Amino acid sequence: MPEKINKKNQVEFWQKTPIHITLVIIAFIWTLPTMGLFISSLRQREAMLSSGWWSVFLHPFELTQYHLGNYLEVIQSQGMGQAFLNSLTISIPATIIPIAIATFAAYGFAWMEFPGRQFLFLIVVCLLVVPLQTTLIPILRAYRDLGLANTFLGVWLAHTGYGLPLGIYLLRNYIGALPRDLIEAAKVDGASHLKIFTRLIVPLSMPAIASFAVFQFLWVWNDLLIALVYLGGTKNVAPVTIQLSNMVGSRGQDWYLLTAGAFISMTVPLMVFFALQRYFVRGMLAGSVKS
Known part of the structure; x- marks a missing residue:
């Protein structure tokens, strides 16, 4: 044997x-x-x-x-330390805000009955195919009228708007696949929608929430276009991506420093990914196999 x-x-x-x-x-x-x-x-x-x-x-x-001379030169270069702080200031709220809104909206689309629910969700799905480049000029004009240009708040709102369609779509599919018996049992026990959301939906949906958090944070951290348009390259609010691009434009003779700067900028996303790796893998596999 x-x-x-x-x-x-x-x-x-x-x-x-x-x-x-x-x-x-x-x-x-x-x-x-x-x-x-x-x-x-x-x-x-x-x-x-x-x-x-x-x-x-x-x-x-x-x-x-x-x-490590290249790394020391990049870190000590003018504005790079502030750029890392600006990237964190932009990325953290621009990740938390869409996650909070998308989770609430996903629960509403999945488990709450209201007129036009399917039509509104269809609009959200259609927004996934709208190129964000078509919205840059109208939003920038609105920001200038409202005084939000070259501010962190304007970038937070922009990233929230651009990230919500994907977040709502992913979380709605995950939350909608949760056991109906569990939700109905909580309603029979007298639990409100808020209690069901906080006590059941959020803990059970952590893999999907973490997966979306990784995607959103990586997108915001590595973004150059949105930051360049809405921040305008202002040094006191410029993130790492703008600082690195300025290094290419104004210091072309030191292009070799870009390799060190690019590798430094990878450290934070890698830390976030490895910290949420367990939830990320579970979120990607969720729904792939029917029980």
């Missing part, structure tokens, strides 16, 4: 070997640009002008010549 089990395990191992090799190759190709960015961020300007980053594999002993 043990011999049969061992043979079966060996057969399964060799059958899955091509799949494992394929996954390793895909993972390597996927991480190759990040590895090249990291190696380039440690190289000196002369080395980057003379050879590509892949030359480190041909001359591995040159690693001793690599240093």
Whole structure:
């Protein structure tokens, strides 16, 4: 019997070997640009002008010549520290606000009966295909009239409006798939919609909420277009993306510093992703298998 089990395990191992090799190759190709960015961020300007980053594999002993000078220069450059604070100031509220609104709206579309519910949800779905570029000029004109141009509040409202359709759509599908018996039992016990939402819906929907939080935070943190349009490149409110783009325009001779700046800007999104990875994976798999 043990011999049969061992043979079966060996057969399964060799059958899955091509799949494992394929996954390793895909993972390597996927991480190759990040590895090249990291190696380039440690190289000196002369080395980057003379050879590509892949030359480190041909001359591995040159690693001793690599240093953190590029990182120190980027961090100490004028306005970069303030830019990181501005990015956090923009990204955190621009993630929390749409999550709160989208969760409430998703619960209403999923479990509350009111006239025009399906029509309103159809409008939300249609908003997913509207290019945000078509809204930049009208909203910017409105911001100038209301005094919201070049302010954090204007960027928060813009990111909230752009992120709500996707958030409502994702959360509504997840919340609508929760067991109906559980919701009806809570109603029979006299629970109000607010109590059902806070005690049942939110805890059970944490995987989907975390998944949307990761998407929204990454989008806001890496955004350049919206920040450039609504903030106008103002230094006291400029995020990291604008600061890096200014480094290209005004300091073209120091373009090699962009690799260090770009790698530094990746640290915060990576921290957020790994912190919410467990919920993110559960949220992505939710609904893929019917119980």
